[in-house]
Amino acid sequence: MFKFNVIQRDDATGARRGRLELARGVVETPVFMAVGTQATVKGLTPQQLRSAGVSMVLGNTYHLMLRPGSSQIQELGGLPKFMAWDGPMLTDSGGFQVFSLAHLSKKTEEGVEFRSHIDGSLQWLDPERSMQVQHELGADIAMAFDDCTPYPCSEEDTKKSMDLTHRWADRSLAAFKGGAQALFGIVQGGMYESLREESVAALTAKPFHGFAIGGLSVGEPKHLMRKILKHTAPLLPEDKPRYLMGVGTPLDLVTAVSQGVDMFDCVMPTRNGRNGQAFTSQGKINIKQAVFRSDETALDPSCSCYSCQNYSRAYLHHLFKANEMLCPVLMSLHNLAYYQSLMAEMRESILNGGFSDLLERITSIYAAEEIGEPTEAHACP
């Protein structure tokens, strides 16, 4: 089951309002997926995710194949049932994380040999194994097994890696079991526009259900990420969903949507939340700052999430100082709710012609904060 429709296009930008029909439900796009690395969005129940507006969750193939193991999860009814998430899911291919997290990884044409970061055991991942693992996990969307270059990386090495990604894309397609699952290809090509063009041409010639833009947000400067994104996104087919992997800040999301991206995932709302950082309609704040000790206002006074409806900044500041588990729970919940409300605003504004205003507003709130900031090198090889 896979269907994608663009419902409305923004006049002034490349933004699109769409709808994704998947085996486990309908997803309105642009969509931000919550990251549930180890079969859980850290600290939150599916009930809380729903209350924050989350409609789709991502699981990580690399982590789950190592623990508890994908065949184990399959025996227990698949990943969605295992983690009690009753909505659509996507799994990544493991390609990105095997390089960034595993020990002693060794890449060949065939695949990647590595040692588990958990117990040091020798493991193997290749396109066929990735397809098998993702089939066992049973998400609605699986990702082709790809190779990802670090930043910086020479054009020659980037091309070699990209060509390998293309061959692995063919092997992924050949090994893909289909059924209720859809399969996306991943465009690579690093920071080189000509390679991105080549990658888009090669991948869109293959029968993928959608396309991801990989290899961004690996530590490169923001302006470079945006330049490559701006160049790459419009080259992708109009009638298939476009997924920008591992990105990003609220400004990243709005900018990418303006360039025609439909899907996102990122650990920032949950990871930054755990570290005390909140994304709000007025910009970022860090709850550990002493200024919040007596602040009776909500984290974000214009937010309707459970945290903001029930708690003061003073309370969250106290929880942070006291190292209480409820702090990351409430901060993650709010950040996901903020991200989801931003996506909902984008979807609404594309329909009613207000997207450019929204882009301008989010830029005015968040642009100053990112001056000189590189992209988050969150899991970069």
Add this chain to the structure above:
Amino acid sequence: MFKFNVIQRDDATGARRGRLELARGVVETPVFMAVGTQATVKGLTPQQLRSAGVSMVLGNTYHLMLRPGSSQIQELGGLPKFMAWDGPMLTDSGGFQVFSLAHLSKKTEEGVEFRSHIDGSLQWLDPERSMQVQHELGADIAMAFDDCTPYPCSEEDTKKSMDLTHRWADRSLAAFKGGAQALFGIVQGGMYESLREESVAALTAKPFHGFAIGGLSVGEPKHLMRKILKHTAPLLPEDKPRYLMGVGTPLDLVTAVSQGVDMFDCVMPTRNGRNGQAFTSQGKINIKQAVFRSDETALDPSCSCYSCQNYSRAYLHHLFKANEMLCPVLMSLHNLAYYQSLMAEMRESILNGGFSDLLERITSIYAAEEIGEPTEAHACP
């Protein structure tokens, strides 16, 4: 606002089914209060507490006076509002924890000088200060400031400590501000029946709203705790609530109810839950055991809590192994739900004449597990 009625007495035991009317709501007794030490029941939202059946929450004076400070909490509307718990609350006096947690505490007739376990700052607590702090926290029930003996302790030292508790009880009453708050006295006397009698006589002569049995579950053998409890509880006035502090296991609760206790608090459901231990209708299980790796059943198949309705033991085992925050959340949630359902069963069975059967059933499930186990010396001086 304080009213207590015994609705029904069990024929065969000392168990009572009662109702406590407090400023912030009505509480059906026997009741088990969830422990919210630092203005949060660890990891759980009030929404989750309600879903587990929690009707009343305890806050710790010692912790809250040190961080964030009781005047700070008062300025933010009091403890219930601060932590968004919209039901009845009780605060302890700080007496127990100042000896068990503070550094370099020095006790005199006047009170206790100690250093904060958080920042080493010099602090002072005495009956007047405890009343002031508890007034600022603003719970429905405050506790008199008491002195608590360790186990073992000589009769002479126990008597000295008890006499001090009685003098501090008078000072607590004198300093108590009243208003919407009720005040309970705390019976001491250690493991000596004659001292317990003396303490009950001294305290019940004072105008407290209810009485706690303190100084138990400080590391003494279970049979000794039960002996002292059995001797002490029936001496307390019939028309006032009886609160057994810091106790205990499911079997402790049922046994104490059979001896006429109405109120309980204990960290066991949450603390043990964080360590992977679940209380179930079939006894205790530890989710970290390998036998649960592929177990598709719920933690407790006869439990209706969110954890048991949505997750398998295999999933919780995975979360525990992966050190995921959702594990303590779901385990704590289940354990509190089990405790609450046990209390609800007790209340129901006292009304319909089935309490003795329930006592027998819980004894058959839990008695074998506690052979040779001392009481939990959870915060013993």
